[in-house]
Amino acid sequence: MTGESCFHCGNPCDSNPIRYNDKFFCCQGCKVVYDILQDNDLTTYYELSSSPGKRPDTAQTNFNYLDNKEIFEKLLDFQDESTSIITLYIPHIHCSSCIWVLENLHQLAPAVSATQVNFPKKELQVTFRHNELSLRALVELLARIGYEPYISLDDEQKKPVSINRTLWLKMGVAGFAFGNIMMLSFPEYFESDEYWLNQYTPLFRMLIFLTSLPVVFYAANDYIISAYKGLRKSILNIDVPIVLGIFVLFFKSTYEVFIKNEPGYFDSLAGFVFFLLLGRIFQQRTYQFLSFERDYKSYFPLAVTRILDNEQEESVLIKELKKNDRILIRHQELIPVDAVLSKGVGLIDYSFVTGESIPVSKMIGDKVYAGGKQVGGAVELVVVKTVSQSYLSQLWNNDVFKKDKVSDIKNLTDAISKRFTMIVLAIAFLAGIFWYFKDSTMVATVVTSVLIVACPCALALSAPFALGNMLRIYGRRKMYLKSAEVVENLAHIDTVIFDKTGTLTTQETEIYYEGKPMTPAELNGVKGLLHSSNHPLSRMLYTYLDTSKVDSIDEFEEVLGSGLQGRWKGVNIRLGSASFVGVEPTGSLKTQLYVAINNQVKGCYTFQSEYRKNLKDTFNALAKNYRIGVLSGDNEGSLGYLKTILPKETAFVFNQKPEDKLNYIKELQEKGLKVLMIGDGLNDAGALAQSDVGFAMAENVNVFSPASDGIIDAESFQKIPAMLNQAKRTLRIVKISFVLSLAYNLIGMGFALTGNLSPIVSAILMPLSSISIVIFVTLATYWIARKP
Amino acid sequence: MSVIYILISVSLVIAVVFFTFFIIAVRSGQFDDAYTPSIRMLFDSHKSTKKNKPKSTTKE
Numbered sequence: 109m110t111g112e113s114c115f116h117c118g119n120p121c122d123s124n125p126i127r128y129n130d131k132f133f134c135c136q137g138c139k140v141v142y143d144i145l146q147d148n149d150l151t152t153y154y155e156l157s158s159s160p161g162k163r164p165d166t167a168q169t170n171f172n173y174l175d176n177k178e179i180f181e182k183l184l185d186f187q188d189e190s191t192s193i194i195t196l197y198i199p200h201i202h203c204s205s206c207i208w209v210l211e212n213l214h215q216l217a218p219a220v221s222a223t224q225v226n227f228p229k230k231e232l233q234v235t236f237r238h239n240e241l242s243l244r245a246l247v248e249l250l251a252r253i254g255y256e257p258y259i260s261l262d263d264e265q266k267k268p269v270s271i272n273r274t275l276w277l278k279m280g281v282a283g284f285a286f287g288n289i290m291m292l293s294f295p296e297y298f299e300s301d302e303y304w305l306n307q308y309t310p311l312f313r314m315l316i317f318l319t320s321l322p323v324v325f326y327a328a329n330d331y332i333i334s335a336y337k338g339l340r341k342s343i344l345n346i347d348v349p350i351v352l353g354i355f356v357l358f359f360k361s362t363y364e365v366f367i368k369n370e371p372g373y374f375d376s377l378a379g380f381v382f383f384l385l386l387g388r389i390f391q392q393r394t395y396q397f398l399s400f401e402r403d404y405k406s407y408f409p410l411a412v413t414r415i416l417d418n419e420q421e422e423s424v425l426i427k428e429l430k431k432n433d434r435i436l437i438r439h440q441e442l443i444p445v446d447a448v449l450s451k452g453v454g455l456i457d458y459s460f461v462t463g464e465s466i467p468v469s470k471m472i473g474d475k476v477y478a479g480g481k482q483v484g485g486a487v488e489l490v491v492v493k494t495v496s497q498s499y500l501s502q503l504w505n506n507d508v509f510k511k512d513k514v515s516d517i518k519n520l521t522d523a524i525s526k527r528f529t530m531i532v533l534a535i536a537f538l539a540g541i542f543w544y545f546k547d548s549t550m551v552a553t554v555v556t557s558v559l560i561v562a563c564p565c566a567l568a569l570s571a572p573f574a575l576g577n578m579l580r581i582y583g584r585r586k587m588y589l590k591s592a593e594v595v596e597n598l599a600h601i602d603t604v605i606f607d608k609t610g611t612l613t614t615q616e617t618e619i620y621y622e623g624k625p626m627t628p629a630e631l632n633g634v635k636g637l638l639h640s641s642n643h644p645l646s647r648m649l650y651t652y653l654d655t656s657k658v659d660s661i662d663e664f665e666e667v668l669g670s671g672l673q674g675r676w677k678g679v680n681i682r683l684g685s686a687s688f689v690g691v692e693p694t695g696s697l698k699t700q701l702y703v704a705i706n707n708q709v710k711g712c713y714t715f716q717s718e719y720r721k722n723l724k725d726t727f728n729a730l731a732k733n734y735r736i737g738v739l740s741g742d743n744e745g746s747l748g749y750l751k752t753i754l755p756k757e758t759a760f761v762f763n764q765k766p767e768d769k770l771n772y773i774k775e776l777q778e779k780g781l782k783v784l785m786i787g788d789g790l791n792d793a794g795a796l797a798q799s800d801v802g803f804a805m806a807e808n809v810n811v812f813s814p815a816s817d818g819i820i821d822a823e824s825f826q827k828i829p830a831m832l833n834q835a836k837r838t839l840r841i842v843k844i845s846f847v848l849s850l851a852y853n854l855i856g857m858g859f860a861l862t863g864n865l866s867p868i869v870s871a872i873l874m875p876l877s878s879i880s881i882v883i884f885v886t887l888a889t890y891w892i893a894r895k896p
Numbered sequence: 897m898s899v900i901y902i903l904i905s906v907s908l909v910i911a912v913v914f915f916t917f918f919i920i921a922v923r924s925g926q927f928d929d930a931y932t933p934s935i936r937m938l939f940d941s942h943k944s945t946k947k948n949k950p951k952s953t954t955k956e
Contacts, residue, residue, distance in 0.1 A: 152940070204935045211936070227932040276922045284915050308900060315908070 116142050118159030137164035141253050148216050153209045160205035162254040170438060173411035173423030174244035183263055192238045196257035201230040210255060217241055217249055261408040261426060275389060282327040282382040285319045289375045292316050296371040297868060313365045320374045324358050328381045346525035346568055349532060353563025360556045376870045380565050383878045391572040391592045400590040402815050404501050404790055407460050408444045426495050433491045437482045445478050445491050446498045452487035453668040456480035461500060462741055463610015463789040466617060466699045466715050467644055479790055483644050500790060503766045508797040520596060521571045524846060532562040539861050550863050557865040561856030565874060566849030566881040571842050574885040578838045581893045586821035587831060594817045597801050598835035600782045604730055607787035608740035611805045613717035619652045623711015630705055632659045633676040637683055640664045641672050645701060649713060679706040698745055722826035724753050729829035731755040739769055741791050770794030790814050837892040845885050852877035
């Protein structure tokens with residue numbers, strides 16, 4: 109070991125690194141990328157950040173289908189006679205070097221006229237002359253320098269790019285009006301008696317009135333619409349008192365300015381709307397590079413190679429595949445449809461679907477389900493079902509995926525606002541009656557004042573800021589939630605259900621040996637036998653065995669689907685399945701490799717996924733406050749072991765099909781439980797959608813995870829109990845801030861009921877309450893985030 | 897005396913001009929990606945000019 113790390117990708121180099129230009133490289137691939145960049149004067153790439161690159165995949169993805177004109181046109185954003193524009197999603201974009209090299213792509217390919225990176229979305233927009241450079245050549249160039257775009261079935265229908273910018277515009281309008289109205293109100297604030305100022309008061313007031321019009325009728329229209337919709341469904345949501353306040357402020361002020369010749373409350377009005385919109389923007393910011401809405405389409409390739417009757421190959425769109433078509437699946441390609449293996453040896457990695465990372469062997473005639481990835485050589489399949497009818501994609505026909513997630517957890521703000529509105533209306537009414545008998549000229553003043561001060565600005569702001577800030581804190585801990593509402597839903601959870609494979613286990617494989625101990629010399633032989641095989645299990649075992657040397661093997665033979673054999677020091681040596689070495693198959697569903705030397709069975713190696721390190725502690729922490737369960741599609745092989753390490757309250761449900769998982773969650777919910785489901789594979793997608801909160805666990809958040817309410821980086825697994833506790837405390841903070849803002853309302857009410865709410869009092873009280881609430885919830889959320 | 901009208905109209909025009917700039921900026925998508933431009937402006941641009949040099953001599 110030299111301890112050097114690769115100049116290009118930063119991975120540690122193994123025993124003999126490649127030395128080139130006084131730099132170390134871990135593999136040929138990295139060196140080639142360096143060479144390309146150096147030849148084109150792009151070495152600044154390495155100066156902007158250290159080892160920014162990615163080790164290029166040895167298995168080249170096949171992009172032949174991009175030559176298909178129909179597919180090409182589907183992917184484009186824009187095209188005229190000579191130029192095309194395309195937006196590509198590139199998961200590897202992660203640092204400033206990436207931006208730099210991609211925006212200098214024209215130095216590598218002169219036919220590229222412009223490139224622009226959107227870093228938060230990890231997207232690259234390329235403008236190129238398609239007559240000089242084909243899309244396939246462009247994508248292959250990107251793949252060659254380590255920036256392979258991800259193109260999936262999802263890209264087939266380009267969604268119309270509609271970025272909603274109106275919220276920014278509305279905030280701009282409200283902010284503009286707020287500032288200018290305050291400025292124009294200065295003479296009123298100081299009650300100056302100067303003759304020349306008083307002379308212009310009508311002009312100032314007119315300007316103020318005009319400036320406030322767009323605030324009420326443009327900036328605040330979302331609230332008006334929402335309140336209207338709520339009222340039609342006879343729901344008193346938080347927007348009802350807000351809109352009531354806005355209208356009363358506006359019409360009362362208009363009346364005062366034009367009839368009574370008084371200043372009005374336009375400054376309060378504009379400030380109020382401005383703060384509300386600010387809260388909304390704060391709450392809306394999410395993680396653009398993550399998608400929480402993925403279904404199987406994001407995993408599946410856009411096209412596949414079909415073999416025609418005359419043995420010619422062609423690229424075809426997946427949805428055009430028909431029953432009995434023959435398709436070719438190469439190494440590392442995904443199987444898009446249910447099919448039967450007709451040629452070659454299938455070795456299929458279902459980690460996308462189940463989370464299980466050890467590949468499964470399939471023989472000719474075996475049925476292969478969609479969603480697996482072939483990891484051996486190329487295989488030929490005969491299509492049994494079309495993509496939309498496949499076992500896996502059928503899951504998406506469930507009703508759960510059709511409707512938006514309706515959680516029966518009630519929004520706290522709306523629950524409070526209902527009572528709040530009632531009380532405010534009652535107070536306004538009673539105050540009106542009281543003043544009618546005391547001094548009937550004051551009725552209108554008092555009633556409108558009550559409605560103005562009751563306007564729940566602080567109340568409406570506390571939840572967005574508290575939940576939004578918590579969302580950000582979670583994000584820093586690599587727990588990415590879809591929206592701020594998820595934090596609120598999380599606080600009500602009482603049941604936590606985990607998927608097993610991929611969620612409780614890691615992608616790492618653990619190997620252990622059972623049987624007669626082997627001598628070091630025999631191990632050298634075993635390793636020698638493995639040396640010649642490219643089978644993934646052989647590669648794993650080869651790295652696992654630590655031997656002094658590797659013996660050479662004569663007459664090496666690999667029996668596809670069964671095992672390896674050869675002649676070592678004159679004796680026969682075999683490694684493979686139970687029947688291959690002559691053992692009665694035990695019916696064990698574990699992945700095992702038997703060893704036989706000189707026709708004597710020595711023992712077997714068992715491959716299993718490794719459990720997460722903090723599994724036990726995390727479950728114990730959760731068991732104190734929650735019902736917990738493990739829901740797995742696997743057989744009960746690992747049940748015994750899990751029972752020994754997990755708390756005894758844990759419920760275990762095994763052998764669950766994707767649909768069963770969904771129904772299990774549904775049953776729990778029918779018992780009145782609020783369920784948090786944590787899963788990882790596509791087979792959990794139904795359960796994730798059905799649950800009150802569904803989280804996807806990901807080893808790498810840039811790799812795809814199924815649709816969910818949040819994506820949790822696997823290294824944050826042990827933070828889940830703390831996360832749930834903090835969500836509960838966040839909700840407590842929201843409640844405290846409700847009490848605080850109600851206190852402000854009471855103070856204001858004091859002024860209003862006595863008929864003393866002057867514009868200046870309102871102009872001070874309104875922003876003061878809002879700002880102090882925002883400061884309170886922000887500090888409080890930071891404080892609770894420090895506690896576990 | 898009527899100078900106040902001029903002043904007010906000037907101040908309003910300035911305010912409205914800035915406001916218009918804001919609207920144009922939002923419309924043109926400047927608020928869509930608030931991160932990449934902050935990095936892009938730090939790149940040196942001199943390198944992109946010399947393209948016709950086939951193999952640059954080794955640096956360092």
